[in-house]
Amino acid sequence: MKEDFRDRIKNLARLLYKSRYLVVFTGAGISTESGLPDFRGPDGVWTRKDKGLPPKPMAKSWEEIEPNSGHLAVLELYKIGKLKFLISQNVDNLHLKSGIPNQLLAELHGNRAKFRCTRCEKTIDRSARQKVCDCGGALVSTVVDFGQPLPQRDLDLAFEHSRKCDLFIVLGSSLVVTPAAEMPVEALRSGAKLIIVNKGETPLDRFASLRFHEKIGEVFPEAVEELKKFMGTQVT
């Protein structure tokens, strides 16, 4: 079993090494190891709600929630020049907090740390503690609720990069919410390989070239370290 896992990590590293246009796509499952609940995992917010249970109380305050080894492994891919674009469904601000630059990220469902002006559309950090925009417009949360439109810039960029990539990696998503879940489908349609690292089943499992059911924190940091060894030893 151990050997098989090591082999699969090496295969993931090889696919990362060969990729010329890598897109990573994250869901709530990448933030559970930071102490945040997911939605449809065994203890997820919607799973518990369906059982008439409230969400599990958070052990830490939002300010204390930090990026984990999974977020940092994605950041490492950016630092070594491998990550072309990052698409996230998460509103927890952890990719930006980890150091991912804004222009490399589409936050399809918004970001709880950002407000948007209803008049000039400017986004303002919650930390600015501004009540109204400089233009006088009212500030509203950027978090997208069910049935609301997704931010156009993020949606357009996510589709564009999903169609251009040659490798699309899903980290911690059940892939059941659209239009976000259309991104891996667009990637497959464009001939990209799909890799899924997710503890739960997804509707796209049978299309994945590599499938990990282990925790992201056990898989992705090790695969990125393996990739760096490859890059260090291979003459490009």
Ligand code: APR
């Ligand atoms: N490692 C790997 N997989 C994990 C981990 C982990 N450490 N923790 C949780 N998972 C898996 C869960 O088993 C689940 O299959 O991550 C998946 C998360 O799926 P969801 O909870 O459905 O989250 P997500 O796919 O991001 O939901 C999409 O739905 O409720 C809306 O707007 C909300 O953005 C959210 C959207």
